[in-house]
Structures are given as structure tokens and as C-alpha cells.
Amino acid sequence: EPEVTQTPSHQVTQMGQEVILRCVPISNHLYFYWYRQILGQKVEFLVSFYNNEISEKSEIFDDQFSVERPDGSNFTLKIRSTKLEDSAMYFCASQLAGGRNEQFFGPGTRLTVL
């Protein structure tokens, strides 16, 4: 069964460093998402991406964040200058088509900022 994969599973970085979280969505999916979950808190929407551009972003997704689909298979989330409060699980999700199709989530990347 096709699945969304994410790498790395755990990333440790120093405050102020740049990190890139990688996702490989399901191959024929067209819609992509990033969510995050701070330990013990809700899953929060960050950004949605379709047709090579951002469709929607939350207030969390400020200028420090960017997304890219560089080669037609990977979908990346970059945080330019990490802060302590960026420590969280980051989940990528993909969706076959828009509307009421379900989203398939990856296993997540645990980001720890020291």
C-alpha cells in the first residue's frame, strides 16, 4: 500500500540553524500539507500546497518557513533560523485531489531545537 514517507525521523539542531524536513508524498497525489504538533498539544495546520504554489498558510507559517517541491517527488519544509519553540513533530500529508478526499499522513519528523 502506498504511503507518505518522511526523513529524517528525528532532527536535532542548534537554535538559529536552518533545517530542511523532507517528505515523499504518495506518487499520484496532487495536494500537499504540513502540520506540526508540539508535545502534548494539538495538531496544527501550517501550509497547503497545490500546483507548485502555496494555497493557504496559517499564522504560524511566517517568513522563517518555506516549502518547495523541487523535483516532482519530494516536498520539503525549510525553517531558516530555528527557535526553541519550533521543537515539535512535523507531519507531512498528501491528498489525491481536492475537496473531500482524505489526507494521508506521514510518520512525522521530530525536531528538537537546543
Place this chain on the structure above:
Amino acid sequence: DAKTTQPTSMDCAEGRAANLPCNHSTISGNEYVYWYRQIHSQGPQYIIHGLKNNETNEMASLIITEDRKSSTLILPHATLRDTAVYYCIVTNYGGATNKLIFGTGTLLAVQP
């Protein structure tokens, strides 16, 4: 997006049906009800969704009241592996992308 209200936690005996309620009294006509679950710290997993008719798939059944203000997710024969946080989410299907707004969900503990 409409908000949902779910109990914080529920217990269920293994092998019995688990009935998880959700209140979405402000749901609008073009919003679907979705259920996802999250086992420990894994990525959320889609379970089922519906608009106004009852739905069933291999995982669960979804019962939506006639006025659509509430729904119940039914796991017919709960197993220990069904222990998870279950999220009831309403979302508009009209846009190109539909972000999911997660609440705190219901922690279902299946007891042996």
C-alpha cells in the same frame, strides 16, 4: 470552520463496540464530518467521513443525526490496537485544499 466538541476520554472493553460522540452544532451545509485517529505520536490516520448519510467502511461506521448537529463514530469490535486519540473534524469541501483543524479529540482506551 465549524467547531466540534468531544469527550476528553472514554474506555471500552476489548471486543465490544466503541461509540465515540461528536457535537458539531454549528456545521454548515457544505461541510463534511471527518474522523481521524492518532495512535501514540504517529501521524494521524483517516478513518471515515460523511455529509448527511450514514457511512460504513472496513474500519468503522459513521452515524450522522438528521439535523447534522452531531455524529457518532462506531468501532464495532474494538481491539487493543484501537487505543488512540480520535478526532472529529468538520471541513468545507468547496476549496481547492482543505486544511484539517484538529481539536483535542477523545482518548479511547481499550481495556483487555
